[in-house]
Amino acid sequence: MKKFILTLFTALLVCLGTLTVAQADDYLRIGMEAAYAPFNWTQDDDSNGAVKIEGTNQYANGYDVQIAKKIAQEMGKEPLVVKTSWNGLIPALTSGKIDMIIAGMSPTAERKKEIAFSDSYYTSEPVVLVRKDGDYAKAKTLEDFKDAKITSQQGVYLYNLISQLPGAKQETAMGDFAQMRQALESGVIDGYISERPEALTAEAANSKFKMIQFKQGFDVSEEDASIAIGMRKGDSRIDQANAAIAKISMDDQVKLMDQMIKTQPVDTDTDDADDTFFNQVLKIWKENWPQFVRGAGLTLLISITGTVAGLLIGLLIGVYRTAPVSKNKVLASLQKLFGWFLNIYIEVFRGTPMIVQSMVIYYGTAQAFGISIDRTAAAIFIVSINTGAYMSEIVRGGIFAVDKGQFEAATALGMTHGQTMRKVVLPQVVRNILPATGNEFVINIKDTSVLNVISVVELYFSGNTIATQTYQYFQTFTIIAVIYFVLTFTVTRILRFIEQKFDTDHYTTGANQMQTGELKQ
Secondary structure, eight states: OHHHHHHHHHHHHHHHHHOOOOOTTTEEEEEEOSOBTTTBEEESSOGGGOEEBTTSSOEEESHHHHHHHHHHHHHTOEEEEEEOOGGGHHHHHHTTSOSEEOSSOOOOHHHHTTSEEEEEEEEOOEEEEEETTSTTTTOOSGGGGTTOEEEOBTTSHHHHGGGGSTTOEEOOOBSSHHHHHHHHHHTSOSEEEEEHHHHHHHHHHOTTEEEEOOSSOOOOOHHHHEEEEEEOTTOTTHHHHHHHHHTSOHHHHHHHHHHHHHHSOOOTTTTOTTSOHHHHHHHHHHHHHHHHHHHHHHHHHHHHHHHHHHHHHHHHHHHHHTSOOOSSHHHHHHHHHHHHHHHHHHHHHHHSOHHHHHHIIIIIHHHHHOOOOOHHHHHHHHHHHHHHHHHHHHHHHHHHHSOHHHHHHHHHTTOOHHHHIIIIIHHHHHHHTHHHHHHHHHHHHHHGGGGGGGTOOOHHHHHHHHHHHHOOHHHHHHHHHHHHHHHHHHHHHHHHHHHHHHOOTTOOOHHHHHHHHHHHO
């Protein structure tokens, strides 16, 4: 076990050592989803002026990226894209993880309370995207969407426009446009409100979609329709950003957007009627398997390290909580105080979702204390302490399962509490909690998917990126599901094998021993 932990720790240090962290003095960190074509998307090379995505072998391109390059040039820096989920953009900015947001964000009054905005670098036009064979494909006015199930992205002004569709049913807002496209294609919704460039992209990528544009459309304020760069309040570089934007005329904006619409990667073979579902899945795997493998590797690294570290935390807490109270009053008080602290730790991390813990720890520590943590190291830390909270209770149950007489026998032999735990109790505890530990391991493999909120490029994050590139969501997520199943099934089989190795033919219960003794008599 010691060799295994040492090897794992060494591998972790090597992995973290290979991660390159750009220096703030050299790079301009741009936050965006890189999944909202033609404003921003992800691609595998630097063609057409794409910019490197931090921490990956991929690149970002699109209208926002080209604007970011102009801003960086004005400031004399190199642009570097930090791929971040939409809901994590503002926390990433205010915590100092990125320098600015260039992601098709509108400077609404609510957002202005948190961050500052530059001048507008594009003006959007809201439209509705529907299925070409749906009930609303022939809609021409806002009134034609009566009883339609309509949604839009969470946290954007577009969602508020649903109320301008008389009689439409406002569905729950969704996290990103990838989810909305999936919902529209599967018939869960009848349409979603988007911006014209995004709708054109979706329409070009999927022949089942149709964009509805209105002559007398939505009533949108200038504040909502404009798109600007988000920056921290008090950032003096906003003048440089505005100076770069001022050099881009309205005609240049239109030309640049049209160029990006033509440049964006669209698989024209996605709707081939002769192409079966299995062939589509196979094609996605052949073209993107390195990304899937890298994502699966990071998922395994985080889940293995987090489970082992969590088990060690649980064992240490279990031993401490069963230690006898010191006869020294001062030490007894400190022991009791630390016990309260452990109780708070366990209750907090068992009582809150890991996705919330991720946001608080990764962004909160940077914003409150100025501590910047590498996202992979943060992910391992989050999974470790979350697992430790659960394992401490599992270990406690395992210790209580050991017969009390063994404690008394060890005490009679003159063993200290530490010796009793190390030589008598813990070997039995580890064997007894192996099934529960394996269950935690499997849970951790699956729960790493929530770490995409802090932009950890694990399996789900990698797969979702591929889905936004190919527009084949069901096929891509089928591959992700299969990989998760293979990982969890393999881990389960390995742990079962280890359990069998711990078992011996000589292991018998007290009742069996009694029966054996009676037979001998």
